[in-house]
Amino acid sequence: MPSATPEPGPYRIVLGVAGGVAAYKSAELTRLLRARGYEVEPVMTREAARFVGPTTLAALAGRPVRTELFDDPTTPIPHTRLGQGADCVVVAPATAHLIARYALGLADDLLTATLLATRAPVVLCPAMHTEMWESPSVQENLATLGRRGVLVLGPDDGALAGGDEGPGRLVEPEAIAEFVTRVLEGYRGVLTGRRVVVSAGGTREPLDPVRVLTNRSSGRQGAALAEVAARLGARVTLVTTSDRPLAPDVAGAVAVVRVETAAEMAAALEAAFDKADALVMAAAVSDFTLEARPEKIKRRDGAPNLALLPVPDVLAGLAARRRPGQVLVGFAAETTDVEANAQRKLEEKDVDLLVVNDVTAPGAGFDHETNAVTLLERGGRVERVSLRSKAAVAHAVLGRVAWLLDRGAR
Numbered sequence: 001m002p003s004a005t006p007e008p009g010p011y012r013i014v015l016g017v018a019g020g021v022a023a024y025k026s027a028e029l030t031r032l033l034r035a036r037g038y039e040v041e042p043v044m045t046r047e048a049a050r051f052v053g054p055t056t057l058a059a060l061a062g063r064p065v066r067t068e069l070f071d072d073p074t075t076p077i078p079h080t081r082l083g084q085g086a087d088c089v090v091v092a093p094a095t096a097h098l099i100a101r102y103a104l105g106l107a108d109d110l111l112t113a114t115l116l117a118t119r120a121p122v123v124l125c126p127a128m129h130t131e132m133w134e135s136p137s138v139q140e141n142l143a144t145l146g147r148r149g150v151l152v153l154g155p156d157d158g159a160l161a162g163g164d165e166g167p168g169r170l171v172e173p174e175a176i177a178e179f180v181t182r183v184l185e186g187y188r189g190v191l192t193g194r195r196v197v198v199s200a201g202g203t204r205e206p207l208d209p210v211r212v213l214t215n216r217s218s219g220r221q222g223a224a225l226a227e228v229a230a231r232l233g234a235r236v237t238l239v240t241t242s243d244r245p246l247a248p249d250v251a252g253a254v255a256v257v258r259v260e261t262a263a264e265m266a267a268a269l270e271a272a273f274d275k276a277d278a279l280v281m282a283a284a285v286s287d288f289t290l291e292a293r294p295e296k297i298k299r300r301d302g303a304p305n306l307a308l309l310p311v312p313d314v315l316a317g318l319a320a321r322r323r324p325g326q327v328l329v330g331f332a333a334e335t336t337d338v339e340a341n342a343q344r345k346l347e348e349k350d351v352d353l354l355v356v357n358d359v360t361a362p363g364a365g366f367d368h369e370t371n372a373v374t375l376l377e378r379g380g381r382v383e384r385v386s387l388r389s390k391a392a393v394a395h396a397v398l399g400r401v402a403w404l405l406d407r408g409a410r
């Protein structure tokens with residue numbers, strides 16, 4: 001989205017380049033952004049200049065490269081000029097160090113000062129070794145930035161410097177340029193005017209007035225989906241079993257319906273579904289319930305015989321009465337034969353997209369701030385989303401939802 005006071009003329013991109021081997025790809029990115037008709041203002045950290053020549057970037061951008069807060073004789077406050085004038089700030093590559101400085105709010109060079117001084121959308125494209133990418137510090141810093149609305153693209157999974165392989169590779173420049181175009185043309189508002197219903201948390205089935213049958217879902221991924229959907233412009237209804245407060249910037253834009261049992265969740269979703277454009281079913285709904293005893297089950301009466309009763313599949317039930325154009329997203333928590341089970345669920349539940357969670361994978365699933373998922377789509381598209389903050393996973397899921405809605409789904 002253009003900044004608050006858009007001026008006529010081409011979009012202005014501040015391209016931040018931090019010090020990592022992938023910095024050499026910023027030259028190609030500059031060329032691609034220029035080819036799309038954008039003005040590119042390259043800002044390098046001091047370390048970046050060890051990996052790619054400022055002269056190369058300056059030649060491709062058609063303007064000087066800046067690094068220091070005080071190296072521009074025409075202005076003593078270049079960061080405010082750059083930050084205010086930008087339609088989008090892209091940092092590619094974003095190193096662990098740059099991400100940490102940004103999350104902390106440090107402004108010790110021109111790039112970090114510009115990041116603080118801008119109201120334009122910021123896209124971070126991380127690139128680093130897998131071990132660094134997966135470290136809690138990097139993930140927590142990105143989660144913090146995600147909560148503040150910073151967009152994170154990548155990293156990809158693939159060959160890394162030094163012959164290693166894994167998540168941490170900079171997203172290809174062409175894909176970054178395409179993402180920037182979508183941001184400029186309203187990617188953040190890509191769900192504007194859409195109604196999105198999100199379910200979250202684990203349902204609780206009472207055994208008696210004291211005890212419940214439940215599961216380990218924390219509701220964090222569902223809350224992140226509701227928050228990100230609201231930031232992308234949707235009107236959101238969150239049906240949840242969790243009391244977790246939402247991020248302050250979106251709390252007012254999300255209607256929260258608190259439920260406990262699978263039956264209450266089903267009723268709330270049924271009420272919201274017909275008006276919804278998309279349903280994102282992140283809740284862990286119980287497959288079984290029981291007839292709750294009206295009084296507390298007493299120890300002295302011996303182990304009770306508890307008969308479990310099946311709960312209908314809420315998602316499959318809603319999918320059966322979908323109207324054309326609605327997009328349905330299911331989640332699958334699996335521990336074995338992950339993708340085969342998930343493929344079956346995609347078909348049986350008749351959803352458009354299935355988000356598959358291997359809940360035994362390190363750092364993923366219940367009780368973690370991070371998640372790693374695979375997105376399976378009707379038609380065979382498969383996208384692996386490696387370990388990242390739950391907000392970044394939400395961006396990946398909702399990006400596909402927006403695409404499916406735009407295409408007219410079914």
Ligand code: CTP
Binds near residue numbers: 283311
């Ligand atoms: N789901 C649902 N109603 C249920 C159980 C699950 O709507 N009673 C939804 C979940 O919200 C999720 C999807 O179905 O989006 C898959 O949930 P999961 O527990 O992985 O699958 P199940 O169909 O319950 O299969 P199983 O537990 O046997 O793996």
